Amino acid sequence: MVRNIFRVFDISKYISHPGQIIPLLKLIFNQSSLTIRHEKKSPEWVWCFDLLKKTSRSFNFLILGIRPDLVRPVAVFYLIARALDSIEDDMKVPSKEKEKPLCEFYTHIGDEDWVLPGFGANPNEVKLLKEYGNLAKCYNSLHPTHQGVIRDAIKEMGFGMNQFLDEDIVSLAQYNKYCYYVAGLVGINAIELSILSKVCAPFSIPDETKRSLCISAGLLLQKVNIIRDIREDLLQIPQPRIFWPKEAVNCLNELVINALPHMFDGLTLYPNVSDLSCQKSLGVAFTMGIATLALCYNNENVFTTIVKLKKGEAAWIYDNCSDFASVIWLDRIYLCKLKSKMEGNKEKNISLVDKCIQKCDELLRNV
Numbered sequence: 001m002v003r004n005i006f007r008v009f010d011i012s013k014y015i016s017h018p019g020q021i022i023p024l025l026k027l028i029f030n031q032s033s034l035t036i037r038h039e040k041k042s043p044e045w046v047w048c049f050d051l052l053k054k055t056s057r058s059f060n061f062l063i064l065g066i067r068p069d070l071v072r073p074v075a076v077f078y079l080i081a082r083a084l085d086s087i088e089d090d091m092k093v094p095s096k097e098k099e100k101p102l103c104e105f106y107t108h109i110g111d112e113d114w115v116l117p118g119f120g121a122n123p124n125e126v127k128l129l130k131e132y133g134n135l136a137k138c139y140n141s142l143h144p145t146h147q148g149v150i151r152d153a154i155k156e157m158g159f160g161m162n163q164f165l166d167e168d169i170v171s172l173a174q175y176n177k178y179c180y181y182v183a184g185l186v187g188i189n190a191i192e193l194s195i196l197s198k199v200c201a202p203f204s205i206p207d208e209t210k211r212s213l214c215i216s217a218g219l220l221l222q223k224v225n226i227i228r229d230i231r232e233d234l235l236q237i238p239q240p241r242i243f244w245p246k247e248a249v250n251c252l253n254e255l256v257i258n259a260l261p262h263m264f265d266g267l268t269l270y271p272n273v274s275d276l277s278c279q280k281s282l283g284v285a286f287t288m289g290i291a292t293l294a295l296c297y298n299n300e301n302v303f304t305t306i307v308k309l310k311k312g313e314a315a316w317i318y319d320n321c322s323d324f325a326s327v328i329w330l331d332r333i334y335l336c337k338l339k340s341k342m343e344g345n346k347e348k349n350i351s352l353v354d355k356c357i358q359k360c361d362e363l364l365r366n367v
Contacts, residue, residue: 044137048075051135054124055082058288061318062281070199070278073146074190076138080109080154081186083116083132086125088161088182093119095165102162106155110147112136145196153189157181172258175245179222180215187218194278201274213269217286220262224289227255227296231303253347256297256338260352263290267331267359271324283327287317290331290356294338298345325367332360 052075053060063075087093087101101116108114112133120126128135139147160181169175191214194200203210226233226243230252233243244251266286273279291309301307309317321327339353 042137044134045072047131047134048079048138051079051124051128055079055128058314062285065284066194066277066281067197067199067275070194070197072138073142073150073193073197076135076142077150077153077186077190077193079128079135080139080150081157082125083128083135084154084158084161085182086121086129087116087119088165090119090121090125092121098165099162102158102165105158106151108132108136109151109154110136110140112140143196146193149189149192149196153185157185160185169243169245172245175243175258176219178243179219179226183218183222184215185218187216187221188214190214191273194273194275199275200278203272205272210269210272213265213272216262216265217269217282220259220266220289221285223255223259223262224292227252227259228292228302228307231305234303252296252302253298253345256293257347257349257352259289259293260356263293263331263335264352264356264359267328267356267363270327271363276323279324279327280321283321283324284318287321287327287330287334288314290338291317291334294334294341297338297341325364328360328363328367332357332364335360 052063056078059078063071063078066074084102084105087098087105090098101119114136115132116129117126119129139150142150160178164174164178164181167174169178188211191200191210195202205213230244244255263286266289270279270282270286273282288309291313295309296302296307299307317330320330335353335357339350339357342350342353
């Protein structure tokens with residue numbers, strides 16, 4: 001195991017950032033041990049966690065870090081949503097041929113004999129859909145209440161994705177609506193799973209407020225991905241898939257600013273999450289989100305190369321999001337970095353980032 005770790009870990013890259021070395025090594029070791037703990041002995045769960053690791057490095061370690069009785073439903077929910085997303089994102093398949101699998105996906109969610117060949121933009125997505133029976137077995141092993149939450153969410157997501165197959169995103173309202181279908185529903189239903197599992201206590205805020213804040217938190221993470229991945233979307237074969245709304249004229253910086261109200265909502269939501277493992281995973285996601293927004297703001301490299309947090313910095317964030325106060329303090333650090341870049345660019349909408357910083361200060365005073 002140690003040999004494998006150092007084969008993928010080039011320490012020379014971190015000479016200028018020595019503070020990231022220990023957090024990165026800790027993260028690598030922790031991921032390996034957590035994966036073994038959650039796999040169980042059944043081949044379908046081994047398959048599930050292997051695909052989870054291969055389809056998303058960031059969500060893999062966030063999911064593995066939460067309480068064991070919530071890991072499996074969240075992992076299954078993520079992979080089923082990813083399978084649905086693989087249908088929508090495959091640009092080599094005509095839109096007309098996507099309509100039926102998107103709208104009927106939820107009817108096959110627990111069918112262990114169902115497969116969907118011919119879709120998938122990369123080998124892992126192809127495997128996810130061609131070997132879907134493994135995921136169906138994992139889904140069928142979940143508690144019926146968890147199954148119901150996942151099935152209802154996937155149904156709404158599939159019909160929502162179908163609406164945007166041939167619809168250009170022109171307005172910010174369309175942008176928000178699309179993000180609601182592909183990520184907002186994940187946000188609210190992931191929280192529902194945590195409460196149903198009795199991992200998190202029910203929120204002490206009205207249901208409508210809870211729903212609004214959870215959806216907004218999901219929109220934050222989706223908008224970060226859309227901003228960061230513009231180059232990848234432009235290079236899609238055989239044709240690009242563009243999610244940036246044409247209404248946003250100064251697009252990059254305007255979309256970074258557009259995401260800030262969701263960061264404020266995330267900060268408002270965060271104190272309501274009672275479980276420490278969920279607090280950490282959610283806190284890491286928010287902190288990486290605002291760190292990525294700060295990295296992308298006014299950064300022309302977004303259009304020419306891959307812009308994302310380095311592994312070492314991501315590991316440093318994960319390691320330092322140790323409690324509620326640490327998460328809020330890190331959020332404040334990255335919000336101040338963003339504000340500094342905005343001031344250097346003579347940005348007029350600094351009030352939105354100031355509002356988020358003030359929210360951090362309020363939360364820190366109440367710790």
